[in-house]
Amino acid sequence: MSLSEQIRQYLPLLRRYARALTGSQSHGDAIVRMTLEAIVAAPNEFSSHYGTRVSLYRYFHRIWSSANLPDIDLDMEEDPYVRDAHRRLSIATSSGRQVLLLNALEGFTLSETAMIMDCARDDVEMWLRETIAEVDRESRTSVLIIEDEPLIAMELERIVTSLGHHVSGIATTLSDAVTAFARSDASLVLADIQLADGSSGIDAVQEILAIAPVPIVFITAYPEQLLTGSRTEPSFLIAKPFHENSVRAAISQSLYFDTLLAA
Template structure:
């Protein structure tokens, strides 16, 4: 491999390993696929197509070799967190191409045109594969959702979004005290929380109290993201800014539940 190509690829390898591990189900198997990809590239660097950029070319090459190469699957090596193990179990039940497409478009952040180029499909096909993958996630992760939101129209929108994905709403809480009481009465499988609530109380405080008694994924949906993105405290994994696109909320719910280590609560 030429020095310049090697230098271009080196910073991309941690991301390719991340993708490969998610796809293969373990660090050992994923790294074996990446090594196979690099060995092929060392033998003949003309096999990489860089017309769409070096990153897309590298993932495209990996995709070709993934479909053509059999690397023995590894047993769990004890290095994955419960969240990673849960995600791997759910990924393993998906059709292979839906799994690849979902990971490329979410975990790796490729656009639909970029993903289409990587897996050699057209954009409509990629869009359908993503929809199929999200539908499968929704089927696996149906749960009961606690909504903490004081604006009636917004809470109605969120309820409709939640129910359209096959989940159910345990309660819509307008204040921190209502939210805490609701969670104690009925353990939710997911919490959607605003920050500024009806009586001046804080959705952040409500979530903190809820999480002190249970483990549950939380998505903050707020007009004030800067209040959470301060760098002064552990920051939320899932944060959606108002006004929101319903599809963004749907994707956030799917991802939060997909990587949740706790069992979903039956709807």
């Protein structure tokens, strides 16, 4: 199998991670593109010593760490993408949050995470403990769950409430979701992709965002099918079956960017 074929199978997952790391589809994809361009320009520098996926994320982190843009006056910058990119870089995700995303969202072991971040495993363990404690101290919010599978909805409700958040409602269809959101104080939405009546969770979210610009976390059994580059895609995406820490990481990271970018 060629290097390009090896990398291609992991590209949707890397794009998911990059978006969660930056809080932005456009900026996350830009860093991924820079990573691929660097590999194409110097393929001999890409080593699969740690396994292709770990090595790809390790290379991505090298690019991410060096992706510094020159200082600009954000008040004078007219391009909204440039303003957003600089602001996101100015609140770059901490090492602890990178560890939480790599471990909980991407499923890497702590040893693999240490390889990706090029640091000691002891540091990874310390950062993870500190970040989980930080997440547990975060301000609480109200969450709308859009999920048509009762058992999954119940599990999400359990996780959300165990993290100290309030569930404002559970909806199973597009129309129910929009109505429930309009009547609630929800400031975060967890949304499945396929809903009970065949309607789309993505369409439901688009209508919700027309009401209020709240952070969204999508949940799907097939994340790679959603990350095609052919449409507006989510910045925060959980794969089914999910673990409690993956939900914790996605909720925390989405609220982290929502709070800082609104400041």
